[in-house]
Amino acid sequence: MRKFVSAGAAFYMLGRGERLMKSEIFHRYDPVRFVIWPRADKWDVLERVGNEWVRLTDSLFDSENEAFVFAYDKFCNEQDGARMK
Structure with missing residues (x-):
């Protein structure tokens, strides 16, 4: 499991069979x-x-990187929208 944090939001990339623990989901x-x-x-x-x-989309992605980029783009667009208000 890997974690990437940007602007206080965590992105978790899980491997096969890995699960998030409650302590990770509700990290302060x-x-x-x-x-x-x-x-x-x-x-x-x-x-x-x-x-x-x-689920962000009904589509599935061919690679972990493709899925991450999709999620990160969504996050960045939301952050940009919040700054514009």
């Missing part, structure tokens, strides 16, 4: 916002919205 300083994980031979992305997990 960098709460989990996105999880990228292998699903069959593709990669999936979930976003934590409140206490719910939401």
